[in-house]
Amino acid sequence: MTRLSEYLLPTEKQAPADAEAISHKLMVRAGLIRQMGAGMWTWLPAGWRVHQRVVAIIREEIDAIGGQEMLMPVLQPAEPWRKTGRLEIEELFKLNDRKGSELVLAMTHEEAVTFHAAQTINSYRDLPLILYHFQVKERDEPRPRAGVLRTREFVMKDSYSLDRDRAGLDASYEMHVGAYDTIMQRTGLRFYRVESDVGMMGGLGAHEYMAPCPAGEDEVALGPGYAANVEIARRSADVEQDGDRLLMHGEPLTIEPAIEVGNIFKLGTRYSEALDATYLDERGEEHPIWMGSYGIGPARVVAAAVEQFSDEHGISWPRALAPFAVHLVALGRPGTPERDAADRLYEELRAGGVDVLYDDRERAPGEKFADAELLGCPLRLTVGRRSLESGEVEVQVRRGRKDAPGLPLTGEPAELVLAVDELWQSLP
């Protein structure tokens, strides 16, 4: 039931004065998100639909490589963090409960999985495992910025691979590379998988998934068949510095700003050793569990999509992420034949399982069209007096605002749904 007259979609003509990034401006203007404080954001209904589309894609692909979904708490005892040496991190929120016990708000969940691995995994027979969850992360960022791009609280899908040895970790890591590639392709984003710094996570190897866009905080160096974090490229033996340019075998690398939407790490045994997560092998010998950690931020995927796919009128979602497939605009006032036709069309689409947002508000046509373009659903159907005259529903494809052939206004509902679906499948 999604009639715009009954739906919370607070669109704005003007962007918040302090917004700089395109995604920040458009997501607020389109009524997707609203701010509560620095780095603290609420996802409004339409925005949350988009977020959940990303979540659904991720879930399918992690399930597909054998991931087991669970849920670990955000509020945690400080002790495991002390043991791994991460209690000192400044971005970690620390607090005390009423008894004075030391707690933290988790910024990621290595300590938690490892803690449970130590309790529950005893034998080589228990391995390998991929465990994951979608959970809020809390980080006391020195500088939150650009709407939902860098926040102090955000949902992350983090999975953790648990293996017997280095070879097992390598295999789990490769499975994640495959899953992540597929996830990114399915979102419709332009992206690069780049080699990255292992950073203070420590570990044996890492990649980042970068979505190029102007608001990006990172930089990727790109050449034919080559993509890397700029810092990594600078350190590469194949790359030489030429003034402020980077050359690879004499060919210049292009440098693009990008958002880091996901990252994957080979952790090794750093956490399992610190938290004593071990297993016994066939000979009864004890070994630390080999671990990998794999994160992806749906909010950043959403913001990156807005950055990459928008124009002066608003957002133009890749179809995999759109809040609704169809934005149906009724032009006539209640009681007119054209309005009745629109009502009927809405019911038919809905009954046919099409995800449709129905603009049944009593507003001027221009305002409805403007809102539709702001929100950016891939297909806009318009029913007005003209439709009654021509017998066709006007179809407009959001990306590029191209007109598509009209659909018959009267006819078998099943055929209408089929036609819409066919059109849908042809969209980017």
Place this chain on the structure above:
RNA sequence: CGGGGCGUGGCGCAGCCUGGUAGCGCGCACCGUUCGGGUCGGUGAGGUCCCGAGUUCGAAUCUCGGCGCCCCGACCA
């Protein structure tokens, strides 16, 4: 954490320099009008002027202190 900027109705802003009790556009409500690109006209509601202290007969405006937010940089497990 260093630098810069900003806090006035839901959003965007003016007023502050030169103190006299708050105004504009959009939005919102109602009436009429219009109905294929943010229609037009009228009426109306809505504000602790970020907070506190001070100066003053009087503070949105001046002084001091605090808080919040944004941008650039540093940082980014």
